[in-house]
Amino acid sequence: MVDVRIRLLGPVTVRVDDRDVDLGGPTARAVLAVLVLQGTVGAGTAELISSVWGGPGAATRDSVYHYVATLRSALAASGMPACIEARQSRYRLAVAEGVVDWHQFKRLRAEGRRARDAGDPERAAALFTEALRLWTGPPLTDVGDRLAPQRAELAARRLAVVEELAAVEAGRGRADRVVELLDDECTREPGREHLAALLIGALGALGRREEAGAVFHRTRRYVTERLGLDPGRELEAAYRAVLYGEQGRSSVPASAQPVGSSTQAAGAPEWWACGLPRPDRHFSGREDDLRQVLDAMRPGEDPVVCAVSGMGGVGKTALAVQATVRLADQYPDGCVFIDLYGHSDSRPPLTAAEALDRLLRRLGVDGERVPPDEDERVRLYRELLAGRRTLIVLDNARDTRQVLPLVPATTGCGAIVTSRRRLVALDDAGRLSLDTLAAGDAAALFRSIVGTARLTGEADADRLVGEIVEVCARLPLAVRIVAARHRARDRQTLRDLARRLKSTRTTLAELDDGDRSVAASFQLSLDDLPEDVRTAFGLLAVHPGPDFDTFAAAALIGQPYDDACRILDVLVDRHLLVEHADDRYLFHDLIHAFARQHAVPVVPGQRRDVALRALVDGYLSAAERADMAITPHRYRVPLDVRFRPQVLPSGLDDYDTALAWLTTEQANLVDVCRAAGAAGLDVSCWQLAYTLRGHYFLAKLWGPWLATHEVALAAARRCGDTLAEAMITNQLGLAHIEQGHLEVSADFYRRARHLFAQAGDAHGEQTVRANLAWVLFEQRRFEEFLDETEPVYRFYRDAGSQRNMSITLRGIGLAEAELGRSADAVRHLGEALNLFEQLDLRLDVAMTLNCLGESYARCGEHLAAVEAHERAIAASQRCGSAYEQARAHYRLGRLAIDSGQVDRAAEHWAQALAGYQRVGAPQAAEVRAALSELTNR
Numbered sequence: 014m015v016d017v018r019i020r021l022l023g024p025v026t027v028r029v030d031d032r033d034v035d036l037g038g039p040t041a042r043a044v045l046a047v048l049v050l051q052g053t054v055g056a057g058t059a060e061l062i063s064s065v066w067g068g069p070g071a072a073t074r075d076s077v078y079h080y081v082a083t084l085r086s087a088l089a090a091s092g093m094p095a096c097i098e099a100r101q102s103r104y105r106l107a108v109a110e111g112v113v114d115w116h117q118f119k120r121l122r123a124e125g126r127r128a129r130d131a132g133d134p135e136r137a138a139a140l141f142t143e144a145l146r147l148w149t150g151p152p153l154t155d156v157g158d159r160l161a162p163q164r165a166e167l168a169a170r171r172l173a174v175v176e177e178l179a180a181v182e183a184g185r186g187r188a189d190r191v192v193e194l195l196d197d198e199c200t201r202e203p204g205r206e207h208l209a210a211l212l213i214g215a216l217g218a219l220g221r222r223e224e225a226g227a228v229f230h231r232t233r234r235y236v237t238e239r240l241g242l243d244p245g246r247e248l249e250a251a252y253r254a255v256l257y258g259e260q261g262r263s264s265v266p267a268s269a270q271p272v273g274s275s276t277q278a279a280g281a282p283e284w285w286a287c288g289l290p291r292p293d294r295h296f297s298g299r300e301d302d303l304r305q306v307l308d309a310m311r312p313g314e315d316p317v318v319c320a321v322s323g324m325g326g327v328g329k330t331a332l333a334v335q336a337t338v339r340l341a342d343q344y345p346d347g348c349v350f351i352d353l354y355g356h357s358d359s360r361p362p363l364t365a366a367e368a369l370d371r372l373l374r375r376l377g378v379d380g381e382r383v384p385p386d387e388d389e390r391v392r393l394y395r396e397l398l399a400g401r402r403t404l405i406v407l408d409n410a411r412d413t414r415q416v417l418p419l420v421p422a423t424t425g426c427g428a429i430v431t432s433r434r435r436l437v438a439l440d441d442a443g444r445l446s447l448d449t450l451a452a453g454d455a456a457a458l459f460r461s462i463v464g465t466a467r468l469t470g471e472a473d474a475d476r477l478v479g480e481i482v483e484v485c486a487r488l489p490l491a492v493r494i495v496a497a498r499h500r501a502r503d504r505q506t507l508r509d510l511a512r513r514l515k516s517t518r519t520t521l522a523e524l525d526d527g528d529r530s531v532a533a534s535f536q537l538s539l540d541d542l543p544e545d546v547r548t549a550f551g552l553l554a555v556h557p558g559p560d561f562d563t564f565a566a567a568a569l570i571g572q573p574y575d576d577a578c579r580i581l582d583v584l585v586d587r588h589l590l591v592e593h594a595d596d597r598y599l600f601h602d603l604i605h606a607f608a609r610q611h612a613v614p615v616v617p618g619q620r621r622d623v624a625l626r627a628l629v630d631g632y633l634s635a636a637e638r639a640d641m642a643i644t645p646h647r648y649r650v651p652l653d654v655r656f657r658p659q660v661l662p663s664g665l666d667d668y669d670t671a672l673a674w675l676t677t678e679q680a681n682l683v684d685v686c687r688a689a690g691a692a693g694l695d696v697s698c699w700q701l702a703y704t705l706r707g708h709y710f711l712a713k714l715w716g717p718w719l720a721t722h723e724v725a726l727a728a729a730r731r732c733g734d735t736l737a738e739a740m741i742t743n744q745l746g747l748a749h750i751e752q753g754h755l756e757v758s759a760d761f762y763r764r765a766r767h768l769f770a771q772a773g774d775a776h777g778e779q780t781v782r783a784n785l786a787w788v789l790f791e792q793r794r795f796e797e798f799l800d801e802t803e804p805v806y807r808f809y810r811d812a813g814s815q816r817n818m819s820i821t822l823r824g825i826g827l828a829e830a831e832l833g834r835s836a837d838a839v840r841h842l843g844e845a846l847n848l849f850e851q852l853d854l855r856l857d858v859a860m861t862l863n864c865l866g867e868s869y870a871r872c873g874e875h876l877a878a879v880e881a882h883e884r885a886i887a888a889s890q891r892c893g894s895a896y897e898q899a900r901a902h903y904r905l906g907r908l909a910i911d912s913g914q915v916d917r918a919a920e921h922w923a924q925a926l927a928g929y930q931r932v933g934a935p936q937a938a939e940v941r942a943a944l945s946e947l948t949n950r
Contacts, residue, residue: 016028016029016030016031017029017093017108017112018112018114019049019108019112019113019114020113020114020149021046021049021050021113021114021115021152021153021167022114022115022118022147022148022149022150022152022167022171023148023149023150023151023152023154024149024150024153024154024155025042025043025045025046025153025154025155025156027045027088027091027093029091029092029093030092032091034087034088034091034093035087036084036087037080037083037084037087039155039156039157039159040065040080040156040157040159041080041083041084042153042155042156043064043065043153043156043157043159043160044061044065044077044080044081044084045084045106046153046156046160046163047060047061047064047065047160047163048097048104048105048106049106049108049113049115050115050163050440051105051438051440052105052110052116053105054103054105054437054438055098055103055104055105056103056104056438057103057104057579057582057583058074058077058104058579059583060413060437060438061077061104062074062076062077063412063413063414064159064160064163064414064438065159065160066159067159081097081099081104084097085097099575103582114147115167117144117147118144118147118148118170118171118174119170121140121141121143121144121147122140122141122144122170122174122177124140125137125138125140125141125144125174125177125178126177128140129177129181134181134184134185135185137181138178138181138182138185141174141177141178141181142178144174145171145174145175145178148171151164151168152164152167152168152171153167161388162414162417162418165391165418165422166417166422166440169395169422169423170422172198172202172205173315173422173423173424175194175195175198176207176208176211178194179191179194179195179208179211179212179215180211182194183211183214183215186218188214188215188216188218188219189215189219191211191212191214191215192212192215192216192219195208195211195212195215196212199212199228199232202396203231203232203235204232204235204236204239204392204393204396204399205396205399205400206232206236206244206245206247206248206399206400207247207399207400209228209229209232209248209251210247210248210250210251211251212225212228213225213228213229213248213251213252213255214251214254214255216228216255217251217254217255222255222256225252225255226252226255229248229251229252232244232248233248236248239382239393245400247400288349288350288351288375289334289337289338289348289350289406290330290334290350291334292334292335292338293331293334293335294461295458295461295462295493296331296335297450297454297455297457297458297461298450298451298453298454298457298458299328299332299335299450299454302332302445302447303332303335303336303339305443305445306319306321306332306333306336306429306443306445307336307339307340308443309442309443309445310336310340310343310404310427310429310443311343312343312344312402312425312427313424315424315441316420316421316422316423316424316425316426316427316428317427317428317443318420318427318428318429318430318439318441318442318443319427319428319429319430319442319443319444319445320430320431320432320435320436320439320442320443320444320445321333321429321430321431321432321445321447322431322432322433322434322435322436322444322445322446322447322588323433323446323447323448323588324433324488324535324538324588324589324601324604325356325433325490325534325535325537325538325588326488326489326490326491326531326534326535327447327448327449327488327489327490327588328447328450328489328490329408329431329432329447330408330409330431331489332431332447333406333408333429333431334350334406336429337350337404337406337429340404340427343402344402344403344404344426344427345402346401346402346403347403347404348403348404348405348406349372349375349376349403349404349405349406350406350408351363351368351371351372351375351405351406351407351408351419352408352409353368353407353408353409353410353411353415353416354409354411355409355410355411355412355415355432355433356409356411356433356537356538356541357409357537358533358537362411362415363415364415365387365414365415365417365418365419366387366390368407368415368418368419369387369390369391369394369418369419370383370390372394372405372419373390373393373394373397376394376397376398376403377397378393378397387418391418394418394419395421395422395423398421398422398423398426399423400423400425401423401425401426402425402426403421403425403426403427404426404427404428404429405419405420405421405426405427405428405429406428406429406431407419407420407428407429407430407431408431409431409432410430410431410432410434410436411432411434411541412432412434412436413434413436413437413438413439416430416432416436416439417438417439420439430442433538433541433587433588434586434587434588435585435586435588437586446588449486449487449488449489449601450482450487450488450489450492451487452479452482452483452487454487455482455485455487455489455492456475456478456479456482458482458489458492458493458496459478459481459482459492459495459496460478462492462493462496462497462500463496463499463500464500467499467500468507471506471507472508473507473508474507477507477508477510477511478507480511480515481495481507481510481511481514484511484514484515485514485524485603486601486602486603488531488601488603490524490529490531490534491524491531491603493529494523494524494525494526494529494530494531495510495514495523495524497526498523498526521603521606521607521610524603531603531607532607532610532611535589535603535604535607535611536607536611538587538588538589539589539611539612541587542583542584542587542589543583545580546580546583546584547612548570548616549566549569549570549572549580549584550584550589550608550612551608551612551613551615551616552569552570552571552613552616552620552621552624553566553569553570553584553590553598553600553608554600554605554608554609554612554613555569555613555616555621555624555625555628556569556628556681557681557684557685557687557688558680558681558682558683558684558685559599559680559681559684560593560597560598560599560681561597561598561599561681562596562597562598562662563577563578563581563596564631564635564658564660564661564662565628565631565632565681566580566581566598567631567658567659568624568627568628568630568631568632568656568658569624569625569627569628570624571623571624571627573659574659574660581598584598585598589604597677622692623656625688625689625692625694626655626656626692626694626697627656628685629685629688629689629694629697629698629701630654630655630656630657630658630697631656631658632678632681632682632685632701633652633654633697633700633701633704634652634654634657634658634661635658635661635662635665635674635678636675636678636682636701636704636705637649637652637704638661638665638666638671639665639671639672639674639675639708640671640675640704640705640707640708641666642665642666642667642668642670642671642672643668643671643672643675643707643708643711643855643856643892644707644708644711644854644856645852645853645854646815646816646852646854647707647816648776649704650700650703650737650740652700653696653697653700662674668855668892669893672708672711672893675705675708676712679708679714679717682701682705682717682721683717683720683721685701686698686701686702686705686720686721686724686725687720687721687724689701689728690724690725690727690728695728695729695731695732696728696732696734696737698724698725698728699725699726699728699729699732699734699737699741700737701721701725702721702722702724702725702741702744703725703737703740703741703744705717705718705721706718706722706744706747709748710747710751710856711856711892711893711894712893712894712895712896712932713751713895713896713932713933713934714932715748715751715752715933716933718744718748719745719748722741722744722745722748723745725741726738726741726742726745729741735768735771735772736768736769736772736774736777738768739765739768739769739771739772739774739777740765740777742761742764742765742768743761743762743765743769743777743780743781743784745761746758746759746760746761746762746765746781746784747784749761750784750787750788750791752935753791753935755788755791755792758788759785759788762781762784762785762788763785765777765781765784766778766781766782766785769781775808776812776814779805779808779809780805780817782801782804782805783801783802783805783817783820783821783824785801786798786801786802786805786824787824789801790824790827790828793831795828795831795832796832798824798828799825799828799829802821802824802825802828803825805821806818806821806822806825809821815848815852816852816854816857818848819845819848819849819852819854819857820845820857822841822842822844822845822848823841823842823845823857823860823861823864825841826838826839826840826841826842826845826864826868827842827864827867827868829841830842830864830867830868830871830872831871833871835868835871835872838868838871839865839868839869839872842861842864842865842868843865845857845861846858846861846862846865849861855888855891855892856892856894856897858888858892859885859888859889859891859892859894859897859898859901860897862881862882862884862885862888862901863881863882863885863897863900863901863904865881866878866879866880866881866882866885866901866904867904869881870904870907870908875908875911875912878904878908879905879908882901882904882905882908883901883905885897885898885900885901886898886901886902889901895928895931895932896928896929896932896934898924898928899924899925899926899927899928899929899931899932899934899936899940900925900936902921902922902924902925902928903921903922903925903929903936903939903940905921906918906919906920906921906922906925906943909921910947915947915950918947919944919947922940922943922944922947923944925940926940926941926944
């Protein structure tokens with residue numbers, strides 16, 4: 014077994030079997046360090062560029078690819094059983110946590126705390142000591158000036174463990190060990206009052222009062238002169254204890270304490286002086302979301318962070334304010350709220366240095382004492398928060414880089430961060446992705462703003478309010494704007510408002526009250542996108558269906574699959590897209606309307622046309638591959654594909670995967686077929702409909718079948734393609750006969766036969782002849798059916814068309830069974846079954862087994878009939894046909910009645926009814942009647 018060790022707590026190194034791996038220079042080591050720190054979350058290309066190179070635009074994606082490839086090669090050459098995975102545009106280093114010193118450090122710290130809390134200080138001290146032994150020097154020492162926030166965070170975690178170990182050792186009476194731990198640390202960190210207090214107490218216990226006084230005066234001087242503050246109670250109490258042998262009381266008056274000092278804990282804190290907006294009196298619902306934030310912000314040994322993300326206007330700030338007020342008792346030293354202007358039309362985002370300046374001033378530091386250097390501001394900020402329980406609210410953050418220096422690093426403090434991005438690089442943060450309001454909460458918000466008096470007497474008010482908030486997509490900003498505008502329009506009724514909003518041309522215009530605008534809010538997010546992602550956003554809105562996957566997105570935006578993954582990840586991160594299932598994306602309703610009105614028109618018309626054609630070609634190519642899996646040996650037409658996809662969805666050669674893909678994409682395929690016809694892509698339109706017929710027949714999707722084929726028929730006629738028109742017309746006949754529309758079906762078949770004759774297609778003529786014969790079969794004209802189908806069978810046999818020959822032979826067997834020719838029927842059906850099994854035509858196997866079961870039942874072979882139908886159920890499950898499964902259950906119910914098993918019959922018919930209802934089959938009425946008759950016996 015290979016022994017692997019990855020170290021970050023000192024130089025960045027990888028050792029495999031006691032040999033150092035050559036990782037390359039500082040940049041490569043920095044890239045590796047980020048991947049190790051990110052763990053299973055991984056890091057996207059943009060995050061790597063921001064962390065390693067210092068910000069967007071500081072390096073290219075090619076730079077990231079180069080260093081990732083270099084690291085992969087180096088790790089593989091070392092024999093290390095790990096790899097850098099790339100999934101959905103994020104890189105992850107696949108290693109066990111136990112091989113990384115940073116993860117070992119965190120584990121040992123957690124175990125030490127548990128031991129301490131369980132009353133085992135000896136074990137706690139041993140574990141904390143073991144954790145500290147992992148450190149070989151300052152963290153990430155060989156990455157140059159890169160990763161400053163990460164280095165600061167790691168160092169802060171180490172110092173926290175030193176502090177915890179010192180406190181445990183002080184409790185054990187080991188004053189000499191406390192001095193050993195803290196002497197140098199207090200010299201390096203002169204403003205950390207808690208450390209100084211521990212050291213002063215230990216020096217006093219050892220009788221070294223003069224040294225204790227020196228530490229006190231040094232710390233007091235630093236806090237007073239550098240920070241502009243008076244020393245805290247804990248520091249003074251420690252020194253008084255040394256001087257007088259008893260704990261003194263702080264002489265610092267409450268009026269002299271800055272915001273964030275512990276004396277503010279008495280009584281209600283002065284929240285509003287710290288910048289927090291007043292809670293919104295119309296705030297409605299969100300109890301589950303609030304509970305999640307409150308749970309994440311429960312103070313503990315570590316500083317706690319909760320990142321609340323969501324689309325513009327979803328109510329992130331309102332939620333953060335509500336949570337902050339409820340957290341007042343848990344953070345008695347105060348709250349500081351700051352708007353980072355991450356997405357604002359009035360000013361650019363605050364830099365970290367600017368934000369620190371504002372935070373320091375609100376924490377009581379005089380302006381002239383705020384250091385000019387950003388690193389010094391971070392140091393001062395953390396010193397001010399040390400030993401206190403203060404809540405920081407960082408609202409409207411642009412990205413993680415802006416936020417990291419502002420997040421408290423000391424025990425007892427917390428931060429709530431709101432952003433339109435997910436801020437995945439905030440390690441250990443609790444996360445809440447805020448959705449739109451529940452329907453009832455959205456209605457309550459509307460009513461609260463409009464006022465109950467205004468709504469009194471409105472006819473059907475509940476229903477109309479429900480419709481109004483749904484048109485607003487339950488987005489709080491939209492609901493607030495609409496409610497405020499309605500309140501200001503005295504003569505407008507709810508019915509008038511609902512009618513105005515339902516006009517797609519005016520919806521976004523209605524969501525603008527002069528001061529607030531849904532479209533303007535979304536525009537801020539759009540403007541913040543890189544140019545290629547902004548263009549992709551507009552192209553994705555061209556998609557006519559309800560949702561899409563990465564395959565479809567890549568076709569639309571004309572990018573390789575991996576680049577499409579990256580772009581989708583950015584849009585999801587910015588809450589401009591929703592990933593509602595694995596690799597399934599959709600637009601929020603209002604964002605979709607915004608995209609179509611504001612983003613799509615910006616894309617040149619020719620580019621949009623190319624995108625739609627590429628999308629249609631992609632779906633057509635994938636649908637054909639899937640159809641080849643579920644309906645092999647079917648006659649196919651050469652596809653007119655201009656933009657052939659580089660890759661197709663994986664697994665489409667497999668029956669089950671192909672069927673699952675067709676099922677998932679069913680609604681999209683209908684909409685794409687319609688869009689192709691509307692855009693003049695007539696050949697693609699009829700070819701897509703033709704390709705989908707196999708799935709429609711299997712799943713009995715009569716609605717989509719008719720919808721696509723009616724559009725396809727018009728497209729084929731515009732093409733002037735007689736053969737295409739004949740094939741589509743024939744398939745429309747099949748769709749209607751499946752639903753029992755015999756006359757309509759016969760009319761389509763006759764037209765198709767005429768068209769095939771015009772096109773000189775003898776095979777098509779024979780196919781339609783066989784299909785027309787099924788109208789005779791349904792009319793119980795079985796002899797005429799045989800007269801028509803037997804010549805067709807011979808034609809297929811001579812042409813070597815085994816699939817069509819077997820289908821026709823199955824029909825002949827059914828007609829023979831109806832005519833009482835049981836032996837011929839069973840023989841022909843058995844021959845057809847063998848051929849279908851050889852051809853691996855799963856649906857036809859299930860259909861033929863049901864035909865055999867019905868034939869056996871007619872000639873009184875009960876056991877053989879039961880066996881055939883039970884085999885048909887298994888075959889139906891294998892091919893995915895709910896219809897054939899229901900058909901088998903219905904026949905088994907009939908057989909159960911014949912043998913006196915009434916309860917067994919009811920079970921079968923209940924399953925048959927459910928199956929027929931699932932596909933909307935007309936046979937459901939017959940089964941329902943049979944069940945009713947059975948119940949009334």
